[in-house]
Amino acid sequence: MSEAITIEETTPEDVNGQQAEAGSAAPAITDVTVIGGGPVGMFAAFYSAMRNLDVTLVDSLPELGGQVAALYPEKPIHDIAGFVSGTGAELVGNLKKQIDTFPERITVYTNEEVRGLEQLADGTFTLTTPAREIRTRSVIVAIGSGAFTPRPLAIDYDRERLDGHGVFYFVKHLADFAGKTVAVAGGGDAAIDWALELERIAGKVVLIHRRDNFRALESSVARLKESTVAILTPYKFTSVTGVPDGDGLHIELAKIKSDETLALDVDALLVNYGFTSDNHLLKEWGLPVKRGDLEVDEYLETEVPRIYGVGDAVNYPGKVKLISAGFGEVPRAVNHLAEQLYPDRKQPLHE
Template sequence: MTDTPAETDVAIIGAGPAGLFAAFQCAMLRLRCVLLDVLPETGGQCAALYPEKPIYDIPACPAVEGAQLIARLEEQIAPFAVPRLLGHKVESLSGQRGQFVLGTDKGASLKAKAVIIAAGAGAFGPNRPPLDGLEAFEASGAVQYYVRRKAEFENRRIVIAGGGDSALDWALALKDKAEHVYLVHRRDRFRGAPESLRQLDEAVAAGLIEKVVPYQLHGLRGQDGRLEGVEVSDLNGDVRTLEADVLLPFFGLATDLGPVARWGMDTTRATIPVTPSTCETSLPGVFAIGDVATYPGKLKLILQGFSEAAMAAHALYPIINPDQALHFEYSTTKGVPAG
């Protein structure tokens, strides 16, 4: 890692998968770039929320855990020694196309000719269930919203609440480690990939996962932060207690664009509309990629963020080199630029 320069060609806000690949694409075009992220390490949600969760839709990787994917992306940009400013929240963006100035919450300043926003879901936090005494169980780790190490759940009784991909994926991932897995949802219909639903049916039939439907969370039983049971209620208000050591509620993330929303570009529902062919926002010279970007037909997939990173890097090239034509070359032809 090199020292962070005072100015660069491209400032990339967000060091998750899309941001890391944007750094690679810029470097392949011989554009200088700096990675900025509010988190103290690269990886974004992959590193912070699901480092051990398998990802199945990365091309050429039948299955790769979040932390492994980040490690491979870091390996890919290692030859370029891309500077990064981590643990800094970008608070301000001023100037214009070709002459931007970014300021962080820690007083750092960076000049850039173009900006790529790869901020994922923006500032994110879990949607917390409205249960009495929740804070004490959160503090003890009896209620958790992210799974960072699967080994922590060995031989434990786990209640997983939710009906989406996260609830399904973690129920399947922990079924062979936990003593018992309950999957609680308000209806007997889950939102997930067909293959995940098939695996869920198999696990239920084998007694590895117990579906608790149609139920929703009602209360927590225990004392001094030690969880003894999770109360759930059905549509008639009848309450059942599930003996449990851990509750994992997966009700999605509450997202907020934070300071980005005040930078003068169009936004909608915590996302930034972009031109699909270039990923440029309504603010000339500022591009958005990954989950934070939106356009008709957008799929919130990591692989789409990778594609957007390449498009944005090529689209902003004329800003950095206005008098130089960009001749497209395949990486198999030009290799990795030296120096």
């Protein structure tokens, strides 16, 4: 990479909301810059500081936490060791506490998108945001799946009127659904988790899936079948309309491979069909990409020396896209880059 790269603007030019949340200012050149402030990026910054590396953490969102904080702060997270069914907000809060233990090592810039990445002749890098240039000896890319858009219902409906007013793709506040009749669409872990979580406070929960089988953790499916959640399978949506002169939705369903139809009146519909993602930033930065993911070796390093990737941004044989798996990748990447930067330092043998 010989030239700085400019990418399409997706955040405002106004940088008044940008701030260094940890250290007061980054050094003239930092040991490692972590791009992406989701849970895995936050842990990468913390672990780098544990190795006595100076760290700059940059994220395009106003707050740290990535999708977890922005989209489902109240969703329970079950698959992180030692974290017993806490919420996304609790996980992010704990990671912030870890970062705060190294104020002299970690500098955080939020609401700043990295728009350019240039490798200099001496092997170091310059990252460009709307507010500053960051000189760094190494880079860890932790941007997850990039820009994300929820997959919508596969039918035409009045999205302008109903999205956010009956039809929802995210849950910011679980209490908004208290006492209501809620339909949940989908058959994966997210749909089942939300159905079980809503069961605690909603008046009634109905789970609608187009297949008889669910693509979710076996333990979650077992809990679902033992719950009070009404399960409708295999059904597809044929119509979703608002209730005239009032709140709520009228839903019409058709049973797969059958003439049977069903109509429901609900207060809200939560759609969990997953997300489409766009990691065009990786290509814009000139990094090796395969099927939208960053290609890395066994040390999580790309073919560009001292540029690493962790979390959902990367791809390699056997890759599992879980937060817990991303946490496990961080020590591999950081210990390897620390050895590249400071060959006299030995990798820790144990905690």
